[in-house]
Amino acid sequence: MKSTDKHRKIIRAATKVFARKGFYNARISDIAKEAKVADGTIYLYFNNKFDILLSVFEQEIGKLIEHVNLLLGKKNSARTKLEIFITNHLEEMKKNRYLAEVIHIELRQTTKIIREYRKNAFNEYLMIIAAIIEEGQADGTFRQDILPDIAQQVVFGALDEISICWHTDSDCTYTPAEVSYQITSLLQTGLLVQAT
Amino acid sequence: MKSTDKHRKIIRAATKVFARKGFYNARISDIAKEAKVADGTIYLYFNNKFDILLSVFEQEIGKLIEHVNLLLGKKNSARTKLEIFITNHLEEMKKNRYLAEVIHIELRQTTKIIREYRKNAFNEYLMIIAAIIEEGQADGTFRQDILPDIAQQVVFGALDEISICWHTDSDCTYTPAEVSYQITSLLQTGLLVQAT
Amino acid sequence: MKSTDKHRKIIRAATKVFARKGFYNARISDIAKEAKVADGTIYLYFNNKFDILLSVFEQEIGKLIEHVNLLLGKKNSARTKLEIFITNHLEEMKKNRYLAEVIHIELRQTTKIIREYRKNAFNEYLMIIAAIIEEGQADGTFRQDILPDIAQQVVFGALDEISICWHTDSDCTYTPAEVSYQITSLLQTGLLVQAT
Amino acid sequence: MKSTDKHRKIIRAATKVFARKGFYNARISDIAKEAKVADGTIYLYFNNKFDILLSVFEQEIGKLIEHVNLLLGKKNSARTKLEIFITNHLEEMKKNRYLAEVIHIELRQTTKIIREYRKNAFNEYLMIIAAIIEEGQADGTFRQDILPDIAQQVVFGALDEISICWHTDSDCTYTPAEVSYQITSLLQTGLLVQAT
DNA sequence: GATGAATGAGCGTTCATTCAT
DNA sequence: GATGAATGAACGCTCATTCAT
Numbered sequence: 001m002k003s004t005d006k007h008r009k010i011i012r013a014a015t016k017v018f019a020r021k022g023f024y025n026a027r028i029s030d031i032a033k034e035a036k037v038a039d040g041t042i043y044l045y046f047n048n049k050f051d052i053l054l055s056v057f058e059q060e061i062g063k064l065i066e067h068v069n070l071l072l073g074k075k076n077s078a079r080t081k082l083e084i085f086i087t088n089h090l091e092e093m094k095k096n097r098y099l100a101e102v103i104h105i106e107l108r109q110t111t112k113i114i115r116e117y118r119k120n121a122f123n124e125y126l127m128i129i130a131a132i133i134e135e136g137q138a139d140g141t142f143r144q145d146i147l148p149d150i151a152q153q154v155v156f157g158a159l160d161e162i163s164i165c166w167h168t169d170s171d172c173t174y175t176p177a178e179v180s181y182q183i184t185s186l187l188q189t190g191l192l193v194q195a196t
Numbered sequence: 197m198k199s200t201d202k203h204r205k206i207i208r209a210a211t212k213v214f215a216r217k218g219f220y221n222a223r224i225s226d227i228a229k230e231a232k233v234a235d236g237t238i239y240l241y242f243n244n245k246f247d248i249l250l251s252v253f254e255q256e257i258g259k260l261i262e263h264v265n266l267l268l269g270k271k272n273s274a275r276t277k278l279e280i281f282i283t284n285h286l287e288e289m290k291k292n293r294y295l296a297e298v299i300h301i302e303l304r305q306t307t308k309i310i311r312e313y314r315k316n317a318f319n320e321y322l323m324i325i326a327a328i329i330e331e332g333q334a335d336g337t338f339r340q341d342i343l344p345d346i347a348q349q350v351v352f353g354a355l356d357e358i359s360i361c362w363h364t365d366s367d368c369t370y371t372p373a374e375v376s377y378q379i380t381s382l383l384q385t386g387l388l389v390q391a392t
Numbered sequence: 393m394k395s396t397d398k399h400r401k402i403i404r405a406a407t408k409v410f411a412r413k414g415f416y417n418a419r420i421s422d423i424a425k426e427a428k429v430a431d432g433t434i435y436l437y438f439n440n441k442f443d444i445l446l447s448v449f450e451q452e453i454g455k456l457i458e459h460v461n462l463l464l465g466k467k468n469s470a471r472t473k474l475e476i477f478i479t480n481h482l483e484e485m486k487k488n489r490y491l492a493e494v495i496h497i498e499l500r501q502t503t504k505i506i507r508e509y510r511k512n513a514f515n516e517y518l519m520i521i522a523a524i525i526e527e528g529q530a531d532g533t534f535r536q537d538i539l540p541d542i543a544q545q546v547v548f549g550a551l552d553e554i555s556i557c558w559h560t561d562s563d564c565t566y567t568p569a570e571v572s573y574q575i576t577s578l579l580q581t582g583l584l585v586q587a588t
Numbered sequence: 589m590k591s592t593d594k595h596r597k598i599i600r601a602a603t604k605v606f607a608r609k610g611f612y613n614a615r616i617s618d619i620a621k622e623a624k625v626a627d628g629t630i631y632l633y634f635n636n637k638f639d640i641l642l643s644v645f646e647q648e649i650g651k652l653i654e655h656v657n658l659l660l661g662k663k664n665s666a667r668t669k670l671e672i673f674i675t676n677h678l679e680e681m682k683k684n685r686y687l688a689e690v691i692h693i694e695l696r697q698t699t700k701i702i703r704e705y706r707k708n709a710f711n712e713y714l715m716i717i718a719a720i721i722e723e724g725q726a727d728g729t730f731r732q733d734i735l736p737d738i739a740q741q742v743v744f745g746a747l748d749e750i751s752i753c754w755h756t757d758s759d760c761t762y763t764p765a766e767v768s769y770q771i772t773s774l775l776q777t778g779l780l781v782q783a784t
Numbered sequence: 785g786a787t788g789a790a791t792g793a794g795c796g797t798t799c800a801t802t803c804a805t
Numbered sequence: 806g807a808t809g810a811a812t813g814a815a816c817g818c819t820c821a822t823t824c825a826t
Binding site: 528532534535545552557566578581586 | 670728739741748750
């Protein structure tokens with residue numbers, strides 16, 4: 001179990017360092033120092049620098065998926081689930097700035113291989129959104145003419161764009177609750193003033 | 197005249213190479229080869245590698261701003277303008293895959309300096325969205341309770357997330373027109389089935 | 393232990409290479425090859441190329457100072473001390489051609505920083521000369537009207553100019569002993585034939 | 589004659605730039621800018637960068653030789669001639685800081701080729717000293733047991749070491765006249781207090 | 785398993801030199 | 806002759822990875 005500890009320690013250190021400096025500017029020695037292990041030790045647990053990045057996702061996004069699935073429950077309506085997903089994502093990103101940055105920056109960065117990866121692990125997280133949309137369409141809450149996969153991209157794109165704000169712009173002072181309300185409301189009832 | 201040509205040639209080559217390999221994996225020699233100039237020639241027009249990246253934005257996003265402003269016109273309603281913006285952005289991204297990738301990937305990648313930069317040039321493009329929202333709120337078309345800057349982030353986030361689809365996922369086969377309708381509709385009237 | 397060895401090995405190699413090619417024509421890879429280490433290894437012990445040059449001085453001139461101070465002793469007269477200094481300097485320069493060249497060539501070359509440095513470490517060596525002069529003036533052996541710092545410059549300038557001869561001119565065949573006598577005599581009693 | 593003007597202009601500019609930055613840190617473009625010609629123009633008058641350095645010597649030291657020969661005259665005693673040479677050299681170095689630096693720094697720097705050159709042009713200047721010594725020995729003024737070529741090196745080394753002082757150390761405030769007296773006196777009658 | 789010194793391939797950048805105008 | 810844009814070889818330095826201890 002001790003070796004698993006080191007593995008985790010390195011993942012945690014890497015998350016911090018990647019968030020702080022970006023993948024390409026992060027040095028193996030930075031991660032090693034942050035994790036308080038020797039440079040060489042990292043190679044006992046990971047094949048190469050890129051492998052660490054992938055593991056960071058696997059680890060952190062795994063936790064994210066687990067957590068949000070727990071919150072969503074089974075009895076909630078699709079509408080409530082969408083609210084929960086949005087609120088939770090924003091809260092998590094606000095809380096864990098390292099993860100937020102890693103998702104935002106790194107997910108885009110290392111194109112080819114990440115893209116492959118995205119089809120697997122990260123996609124699982126995104127699929128939760130699509131599933132909620134489909135559920136809402138099935139029970140007549142959500143419009144039938146909206147394509148679930150496009151809606152999913154809209155939702156995630158919006159959330160992700162917002163997240164970056166907290167960690168880069170100093171004048172982004174809205175709370176997760178405020179933003180969550182805004183986005184949920186916007187996505188549910190739209191920008192237009194409703195005709196009565 | 198001639199020097200402007202070279203400048204443009206290098207920008208164009210850099211856009212292509214950055215899109216293909218990402219900033220950090222792009223080599224100056226790759227750009228030089230693509231532009232059919234010597235490595236050293238690049239440094240007659242740019243201070244360093246990063247400066248090339250910034251110039252790619254300045255150049256390409258400048259064109260984007262100019263073009264969309266032309267399309268928006270002055271007489272259109274805010275609602276129409278939002279449609280135009282969305283449609284145009286998607287069409288441009290579909291057309292110019294290099295720009296799409298550079299925006300998507302690089303904008304996030306090179307954190308610190310880009311963030312500064314984002315506040316200037318790229319922000320101008322984003323501000324167009326916020327201005328449309330505000331215009332719509334002023335004339336009573338758009339809801340007053342939606343914060344324009346948050347709406348702007350939602351819109352851009354959604355568009356950007358969609359754009360990546362075309363250039364990474366092979367199974368993203370929707371046309372700009374289809375996607376444009378979906379997003380416009382979703383953002384305007386929301387996901388919920390309207391109560392009658 | 394081991395790391396000190398590498399440090400020394402690199403210093404020694406650098407001394408040789410700098411002497412052979414001069415600072416600017418010396419390549420890091422030349423030094424690495426001479427020291428039988430990898431290029432990168434050098435940067436584990438030195439910050440940059442210039443730092444190597446400074447270290448060569450620190451190391452070699454440190455040894456020079458230590459050695460001459462030992463020889464000078466405390467009981468010798470100022471006159472004897474001057475003789476010893478001159479003889480020793482010439483012998484050392486004859487023996488260690490690399491050091492001779494590095495002092496002669498490099499000391500002048502890399503102006504700004506070296507000048508600072510000269511005020512510190514190398515100056516210590518020069519100050520020995522001035523101290524001897526002052527001692528001789530105090531005990532009435534040397535003329536009072538000669539300024540010690542000027543005399544010091546004359547002595548060192550003369551010695552340095554001579555040193556280069558051995559390593560550049562093939563027709564400089566005087567032995568250290570011969571030259572030492574010449575210089576000592578010249579500086580002590582002057583060029584003029586003494587009136588009787 | 590116009591082309592000779594350019595040649596001279598470049599030489600003058602190069603002297604200034606070499607003195608300011610040293611040979612290796614001087615850029616052809618620096619010299620071109622200083623001379624107010626295009627980079628390429630320099631190659632119409634010189635074969636390469638090093639050729640410029642050689643020409644600087646040829647030009648400047650040529651003037652030095654001409655000037656000192658004029659001053660020395662033919663009727664002066666060897667003793668007076670030595671005084672004149674010393675005084676003139678110091679005055680020139682004080683006056684023309686560029687030349688002083690170029691002689692001092694560059695003469696040592698570019699080892700191999702300069703050494704060859706030294707045997708020719710610069711040597712002519714040094715030979716003047718040796719000739720004076722020999723003349724003094726011939727007429728019985730100077731000691732017979734001092735080797736002229738060694739004395740020459742002592743004289744030049746001393747003068748050169750002094751010159752650097754003015755252009756590097758801020759606390760070197762002696763005037764040429766003071767230093768000239770000191771050196772002349774030291775070299776003529778020596779350090780030792782004369783026995784009576 | 786853990787270390788961290790050593791490696792060396794690789795890249796951004798500079799600048800002397802060339803040559804079309 | 807004069808120009809200065811273009812060239813591309815060359816080098817200092819970095820850092821992911823290895824391996825002897």
